[in-house]
Amino acid sequence: MESHEESGTTANESAPVLSTTFRADDADVVIRTAGTYDFRVHRFILSLVSPIFKDMFTVPQPPTDNPETLPRIDLDESAETWENILRTIYPMPNPIVDDIDDLESLLLTAIKYEMRAVIDTHKPCFENRAFLRAEPLRLYAIACACGLDEQAKYVAKNAELLTVVRRSWSGELRGLTLASHHRLITFLVERDNELYPILEKGWVSFCSYCDCLTGRKGLYGTTKEKLKTPYIQMEEVYFSALKDRSKYSKEGCSKLKCPVIGSKIKGFLEEMFAERERVCDKFMWDRQR
Secondary structure: OEEEEOOOOOOOOOOOEEEEEEEOOOOOEEEEEOOOEEEEEOHHHHHHHOHHHHHHHOOOOOOOOOOOOOEEEEEOOOHHHHHHHHHHHOOOOOOOOOOHHHHHHHHHHHHHOOOHHHHHHOHHHHHOHHHHHHOHHHHHHHHHHOOOHHHHHHHHHOOOHHHHHHHOOOOOOOOOOHHHHHHHHHHHHHHHHHHHHHHHHOOOHHHOOHHHOOOOOHHHHHHHHHHOOOOOOHHHHHHHHHHHHHHHHHOOOHHHHOOOOHHHHHHHHHHHHHHHHHHHHHHOOOOOO
């Protein structure tokens, strides 16, 4: 992070793009990101959320020949990252971070400049179902890098072991130590070794006739497979089970004529999800066993 005076460009330098959102007339500092994009912003707001910037702004600046020239700070991060940070710290709607690359860059930059408020604002991103499904290990690594132990535990509880193992050797995982990786794998193995037999033995009254459905797993099998996918929520499995049961009935399964109300289905799923929480609590780290 270097501080300069705002100036024109040289013959060999293209003019930076000025942000359309952060170009206030009363700005007193310019942030230039990756050498190509300028944000005209306010020292007070940056100082409020970052002790790094606060300390920097206390250093006396050399006099300038042009009083209208703003001091400039050159930063290494991308314009997209700083757009998200500024939208977080300014009084405007928070950015929607739906790309895990953007989340990682945003949070690691917030760590670099000690912007705890930015990190706290984006903690809900660790519950993003798309991230949990596709990139649980990377999401866990980001939580570890930010020192967010509760978010790391949430990711662990909702991660699939197979997906984590497949991602273990695919690219750089900043913030993931060997110890934290071992802790995650150990937890997932212990969790699944105890949970899966419970799911297999659980009797689902509304699925007990699926054997007559030749060539398919039937409601019994599909429901239990979904219960093994941790990031799927109970409501999702419940409505899927109701939909599947109705579909199988319409396909002519004579043995599905018994009246089974939705409360029995929901009751079974509540019991299974309570078991899942119990098993996770049993093997989660930093807990008394």
